[in-house]
Amino acid sequence: MKIATFNINGIKARIEALPRWLEAAKPDVVCLQEIKSVDEAFPREVLEDLGYRVETHGQKSFNGVAILSRLPLEDVTRGLPGDDTDEQARWIEATVIGEKAVRVCGLYLPNGNPAPGPKYDYKLAWMARMETRVRALLAEEMPVIFLGDYNVIPQAMDAAKPQAWVEDALYLPQSRAAFRRILNLGLTEVIRARNPAPGLYTFWDYQAGAWERNNGIRIDHLLASPQAADLVQDCGIDKDTRAGDKPSDHVPVWMTLDA
């Protein structure tokens, strides 16, 4: 089972680049972030024609997540528990039925800038809610993965220019500590666990020639429960998509599971 995360930065703008990548990479399951579309306007047919079922959790103009799957899905749920007043579409879950069942949580963690301020408070509160949800799922002792745009640079080695981020919500000590608290519940950060070297990035800003200068950051992550980590076969970052026509500013991150 090949599972990927891809912040597409607008489904309407990526309606050619996304199928191009799907046909080349052939993932079984994809968690999308920043679809920037209400569910009714999501162009599902072009993806269904490629063999994917499409489950969206969108809103107008901003945020929005989705799961594409060539395998059967069960128990699709939308929204991160813990705050009934939260109207931002950033969380979707489904159980993928492969040879084994895997619970998949697709997430778009708040950016949090500017910090300090209400947006940063929302980010930290959201991460606390995520921690609660992770605890609940870990207690079920089944394979669970949490993949998406975390908007967290975990370590200095995850940025080409870490000094440029020291006052940014993606790299502030509180953000990194909250990410570590989630990891320390017992999750494996799959890309880093298998790649000890720096220089791996998943996002390059559209501005200031960031891609041409390889001024990137690694903020899209794959986290696996112990039972899911046991199944990991391979993982990677599809950096080449950033050089394609009309690219997203993020690239896909994927893993294969014996499931």
Add this chain to the structure above:
DNA sequence: ATGGTCGCAAGGCGA
């Protein structure tokens, strides 16, 4: 220090 680029959607916000 500033401006630099996109997407959505139709002006400015978010990233």
